[in-house]
Amino acid sequence: MTAHDHTPDTDVDVPAGFDGDQEDLADRQALRRVAGLSTELQDVTEVEYRQLRLERVVLAGLSTSRDPHEAEVSMAELAALAETAGSQVLDALVQPRDKPDPATFLGSGKAAELRDIVAETGADTVVCDGELSPSQRRSLEDVVKVKVVDRTALILDIFAQHAKSREGKAQVELAQLEYLLPRLRGWGDSMSRQAGGRVAGGAGIGSRGPGETKIELDRRRIRTRMSKLRREIADMRTSRDTKRDSRRRNAVPSVAIAGYTNAGKSSLLNRLTGAGVLVEDALFATLDPTVRRAELPDGRAVTYTDTVGFVRQLPHQLVEAFRSTLEEVGDADLVVHVVDVSHPDPEGQLSAVRAVMAEVGAHSVPEVVALNKADVADPEVVDRLLRRERGAVAVSARTGQGLDELLAAVVRDLPRPDVEVDLVVPFERGDLVSRTHADGEVIDVSHVAEGTRLHARVDKALAAALTEASSGTV
Structure with a gap:
């Protein structure tokens, strides 16, 4: 999930309706799931998670709050998630209930009703709107007689399909394995037999514990793989930190574009920078953050980072893996x-x-709320949110509406350089003058016999370099 730095010309003139070059949209569509095909873990043998198929599904959820609208929104999102994963949603069932049934998630009567719906529609999978315990999933499968998948497994499957970078794939696999570990379950007696000789995964002498059962062997292999993935992700994080530190040394302020999945973050980045990031009407279309450089109306250089989308009940395994x-x-x-x-x-x-x-420590970062898709939204809803969220801006990444106002808000709220300098820079240090124009805030500039007179606000590192050059020591 390594951020890809790229520095196009600043002040990109983006035509109306342009959504970037969309370099990998065709690739993404070519990878759409076809009937009978699934994303499967390759490293672990004989586990149910590998058999995950999302083709013809029935949704099942609970309405646990007093507001039935909340359950409707959650189920609509679950349907969108299922379709993003490549499945066909045939029907849905919602049960008003204070809390999930500890045995089958749904009550026994609703579970029987769900079984009848599955039989009538010919569904091969039930997707539950919540995270099921291993025993709940097994019990519900025993009733409905088809595969049962929970919301967490569904989101993990989408991430597995969409991850493209080496780091993204490693993070998704780690999250999958963390989800899978407590849910290992054998087909028949295959997991309860003791492994010995050639049965032990082909690893041979020195790789087996005494009297190790098949499920114990798989658990150990999963833990070994998870340790390896954590080391790889830590190494890749070091590379990204180096790039981030380089941007900081050059005093380029950074703006992160964050938000709910499918809110239009990538479209907004394309509109602001002409970045050519994948834009698709699907959940989690962006998993690999993209970093693009542009210039603000006040002349300051800035980097925009498009980040992975958020979602309700984002699996904690993914939050940890993508931390x-x-x-x-x-x-x-x-x-x-x-x-x-x-x-x-x-x-x-x-x-x-x-x-x-807040969970990843970003709650203290200054925030500008961009109310996207305002061109197709209910004006009353837009007005309500503009009143509720101080400094919010109504925009449309599709039409360009409100972008000037959004840029003005970014200029207003982006922290400014905190050191004011007024000095003369020798002509031979034109590089420092250029840096001041690019990374600082120039108040006044003029030329004198000794060099360029600069009155500007800059960061501490650049202030030190300018002061040193002005003193004639360089």
Whole structure:
């Protein structure tokens, strides 16, 4: 999930309706799931998670709050997740209930009703709107007689399909294995037999514990693989930290574009920079953060980072696995929080994103709320959120509406250089003058016999370099 630095010409003139070059949209569409095909873990043998297939599904959920609208929004999102994973949603069932049934998630009567719906529709999978315990999943499967998948497994499957970079794939696999470990279950007696000789995964002498059963062997192999993945992710994080430190040394402020999945973050980045990032009407279209450099209206250079989208009940395995990537938001100087104001529950999206941002230490970063898709949203909803969120801006990445106002808000809220200098820079140090124009805030500039007189606000490192050059020691 390594951020790809790229520095196009600043002040990119983006034509109306342009959504970037979309370099990998064709590749993404070519990878759409076909019937009978699944993303499967390759490293672990004989485990049910590998058999995950999402083709013809029935959704099942609970309405645990007093507001039935909340359950409807959650189920609509679950349907969108299932379709993003490549499945066909045939039917859905919602049960009003204070809390999940400890045995089968749904009550026994609703579970029987779900079994009848599955039989009538010919579904091969049930997707539950929540995280099931291993015993709940087994019990519900025994009733409905088809594969049962929970929301967490569904999101993990989408991430597995969409991850492209080496780091993204490693993070997704780590999250999958963390989810899988407590859910290992054998087909018949295959997991309860003691492994010996050639049965022990082909690893041979020195690789087996005494009397190790097949399920114990798989657990040990999973833990070994997880340790290896954690080491690889830590190494890749070092590379990204080096790039981030390089941007900091050059005093380029960073703006993270964060928000709910499918809120229009990539479209907004394309509109602001002409970046050519994949834009698709699907959940989690962006998993690999993209860093692009541009110039603000006040002349300051800035980097925009497009980040992975958030979602309600984002699996904690993914938050942990993607923590290093989500820290891009926490290390930013400003967050542009993109909200789909045309969504049925934009306030819910706001709170869900802020909860995850707080979890990764990004709650203290200054925030500008961009109410995207304002061109197709209910004007009353837009007005309500503009009143609720101080400094929010109504925009449309599709039409360009409100972008000037958004850029003005970024200029206003992006922390400014904190050291004011007024000095003469020798002509031979034109590089420092250029850096001041690019990375600082020039108040006044003139030329005198000794060099260029600069009155500007800059960061501490550049202030030190300018002072040293002005003193004639360089």
